[in-house]
Amino acid sequence: MPRSKMRSSGKPVAITLGEPAGIGPDLTLQAWFNRKRLGLPPFYVRGDLQLLSQRAEKLELPVHFESCSPEQASDRFSHALPVVQTGPSLTDTPGEEDPAAAASVIASIEACVKDVFDGFAIGIVTNPINKSALYKASFKHPGHTEFLGALAEENWPGQLSKPVMMIAGPDLMVVPVTIHVPLSAVPQQLTEDLIVETAKIVANDMTSRFGFKNPRLALCGLNPHAGENGALGTEDQDVIVPAVERLKAMGIAASGPHPADTMFHPEARLKYDCALGMYHDQVLVPAKTIGFDDSVNVTLGLPFIRTSPDHGTAYTLAGTGMARIDSFCAAIRMAHALAHPETL
Ligand SMILES: NC(=O)C1=CN([C@@H]2O[C@H](COP(=O)(O)OP(=O)(O)OC[C@H]3O[C@@H](n4cnc5c(N)ncnc54)[C@H](O)[C@@H]3O)[C@@H](O)[C@H]2O)C=CC1
Numbered sequence: 001m002p003r004s005k006m007r008s009s010g011k012p013v014a015i016t017l018g019e020p021a022g023i024g025p026d027l028t029l030q031a032w033f034n035r036k037r038l039g040l041p042p043f044y045v046r047g048d049l050q051l052l053s054q055r056a057e058k059l060e061l062p063v064h065f066e067s068c069s070p071e072q073a074s075d076r077f078s079h080a081l082p083v084v085q086t087g088p089s090l091t092d093t094p095g096e097e098d099p100a101a102a103a104s105v106i107a108s109i110e111a112c113v114k115d116v117f118d119g120f121a122i123g124i125v126t127n128p129i130n131k132s133a134l135y136k137a138s139f140k141h142p143g144h145t146e147f148l149g150a151l152a153e154e155n156w157p158g159q160l161s162k163p164v165m166m167i168a169g170p171d172l173m174v175v176p177v178t179i180h181v182p183l184s185a186v187p188q189q190l191t192e193d194l195i196v197e198t199a200k201i202v203a204n205d206m207t208s209r210f211g212f213k214n215p216r217l218a219l220c221g222l223n224p225h226a227g228e229n230g231a232l233g234t235e236d237q238d239v240i241v242p243a244v245e246r247l248k249a250m251g252i253a254a255s256g257p258h259p260a261d262t263m264f265h266p267e268a269r270l271k272y273d274c275a276l277g278m279y280h281d282q283v284l285v286p287a288k289t290i291g292f293d294d295s296v297n298v299t300l301g302l303p304f305i306r307t308s309p310d311h312g313t314a315y316t317l318a319g320t321g322m323a324r325i326d327s328f329c330a331a332i333r334m335a336h337a338l339a340h341p342e343t344l
């Protein structure tokens with residue numbers, strides 16, 4: 001979206017704390033510090049003032065902070081990074097997890113979603129979490145995507161279709177049909193219904209949120225050469241072919257199963273608008289290879305807007321000033337654009 005068309009005032013975007021030992025604090029501070037140059041819309045972070053101040057000092061960034069409520073954030077944004085204190089004070093230890101911080105990480109996500117529900121924010125941008133750190137603290141969801149689905153059910157009962165992960169970049173949009181699932185469990189979890197349900201959400205959201213008229217969805221095969229007519233695995237014929245037929249019968253421009261190894265070269269990518277992979281790495285590898293710095297993780301199917309950078313916590317970069325902020329800023333811009341489709 002042209003930056004000039006981005007509204008500089010209005011309701012803000014809510015940013016989550018993310019893993020405090022990761023690069024989330026760096027991204028938040030750097031994005032605010034460069035807000036004018038980058039033309040970013042207003043945002044606030046639900047995090048911890050002490051931790052952010054300590055990280056800003058390490059990065060030698062002269063950031064002015066203001067502790068405020070979500071309603072006050074947009075007015076503060078031009079002169080200060082608005083911080084909505086969420087949870088107790090934390091000590092900044094880049095690269096070193098503090099198990100006690102997990103509760104704040106989770107509380108921040110919950111509170112940002114509630115802010116959207118209450119009408120204080122246009123959507124949320126999540127800073128990266130360390131999933132295994134949260135699992136140790138008994139977090140029951142595989143990742144944000146599934147957790148946000150549960151929060152949607154709680155806050156907007158009956159309005160969730162199903163949370164669907166999309167990695168969207170200027171040159172490639174992809175969706176993994178199964179998400180945070182061990183590879184060995186993929187064939188069992190991959191059902192005709194799951195593929196159809198996921199593809200319907202993708203087609204619907206690409207139309208209603210991203211302005212595609214009749215998005216072309218290309219489904220990857222599961223097995224090498226899409227199963228080679230059953231000789232290299234039966235799921236392609238037994239599960240994916242009937243799913244594609246059902247989708248076509250509904251008027252969705254679906255095709256496949258296509259051999260996944262030849263779906264991502266430049267000429268092949270011209271033939272579809274979104275590639276649906278059968279498992280996480282099948283489509284996230286090409287998406288991050290082609291567009292690591294400018295792709296955004298956006299959750300489809302939710303009754304609210306959620307975006308995120310496409311990368312993780314990058315512990316070794318935390319507090320060094322070396323983390324690139326491009327994907328994080330693209331996530332903020334996308335959240336804003338989805339809330340203001342007239343600017344698209
Ligand atoms: N949305 C989320 O919350 C996500 C969280 N994760 C979590 O992040 C943790 C670490 O995962 P990894 O697989 O190591 O992925 P990662 O994305 O943190 O790091 C992969 C590589 O990319 C580099 N990198 C990442 N972000 C960068 C940036 N902004 N600028 C420059 N270089 C960058 C890192 O230094 C590393 O070499 C895991 O616990 C994982 O669960 C991973 C992806 C998304």
Ligand SMILES: NCC(=O)COP(=O)(O)O
Pocket residue numbers: 142143144145146284297308310
């Ligand atoms: N590899 C991307 C990823 O796993 C992000 O997951 P989520 O936390 O956004 O659900």
